[in-house]
Amino acid sequence: MSDCIFCKIAMKEIPAKVVYEDEHILAFHDIQPAAPSHVLVIPKEHIPSMAQLEEHHKVLIGHIHLAIQDIAVKLGIHETGYRIVNNCGEQGGQTVHHLHFHLLGGRHMQWPPG
Numbered sequence: 818m819s820d821c822i823f824c825k826i827a828m829k830e831i832p833a834k835v836v837y838e839d840e841h842i843l844a845f846h847d848i849q850p851a852a853p854s855h856v857l858v859i860p861k862e863h864i865p866s867m868a869q870l871e872e873h874h875k876v877l878i879g880h881i882h883l884a885i886q887d888i889a890v891k892l893g894i895h896e897t898g899y900r901i902v903n904n905c906g907e908q909g910g911q912t913v914h915h916l917h918f919h920l921l922g923g924r925h926m927q928w929p930p931g
């Protein structure tokens with residue numbers, strides 16, 4: 818998607834502070850951190866949101882979550898705990914329409930979320 822900011826980050830057309838990368842996914846620091854540690858994990862493939870996931874994405878989604886485990890270790894939040902958030906659609910609060918998982922840590926999280 819030529820006008821997608823996260824596709825541009827995945828293609829290195831826009832800079833980002835990358836914390837993890839492999840053939841299928843990329844993780845980088847959120848530009849407006851909502852916690853001391855706030856990383857976004859995205860597939861390199863343009864998938865607009867969770868609502869567009871298809872059967873063949875099963876492995877990719879599992880891969881993202883296993884990578885999040887490693888990223889949490891790298892960020893030093895694996896023992897204190899963390900939250901994984903996916904905002905889907907308008908009422909879910911999604912603003913960037915390229916699938917991404919927020920990994921948040923370094924402070925106590927509130928419940929219920931806003």
Ligand code: AMP
Pocket residue numbers: 822831833846847848849850857903904910911912913914
């Ligand atoms: P969401 O509201 O769930 O769609 O989350 C989008 C997130 O992307 C927000 O937390 C933004 O701060 C973050 N964001 C937007 N543009 C950039 C960027 N260029 N680099 C890093 N994070 C970004």
Ligand code: ZN
Pocket residue numbers: 818821822823824825862863864914915
């Ligand atoms: Zn995209």
